[in-house]
Amino acid sequence: MIIFGKRTAYIGSKTSSNNIICTHCETKGEIIYSVFRSHAHIFWIPVFPIGKRAVSECQHCKKTLSFKEMSPEMKKECNTVKNEIKGPIWQFSGLFIFALLIVFAGFAGKKDKENEAQYLSSPLAGDIYDYKTENSQYSTMRIIHVSADSVYVQLNDFEIGRSSKIYKIDKEENYSKKAYGYSKDEIKTMYDQRIIIDIDRE
């Protein structure tokens, strides 16, 4: 469940110019415009700003006006103030977190590839190869023995339609007792051709 919504933050104020007259008490130049900016949040982390709104208050008679209630002159000045007051960067926090996650995922992916290259060049008994079958299903093979130029594997008797679900069939009882041998070159070719799609080591 994702909890998301909208929140509003006060981001600043500015006093009106002297030619703005309070429509309520007729005092000049005593109006303060206060600007608010809303942001979308997911799990209470601000993600991005949605929009600004402003209200005015007369410092003399304390009358407050929404934007709709302002005189045309006030609206014009208020719009300028709204544009001048920049919202805080923290209202984008979620986007920064998201960007960081992408960068970390990138590093993790790169590390994973480095590990795989190392597992491929020096296989060990117990390594699991996830591979694509001839009929475009997915299955696994498990190394049981490694010699100078070959690896011996047990094949998984089961296959599954989605590569992300391979873990469901990677069970001890699914492996055939029969061993098959591949040369290390054959294994490398299968990896290069993306027949072997992943290498896992405990």
Ligand SMILES: [Zn+2]
């Ligand atoms: Zn007033």
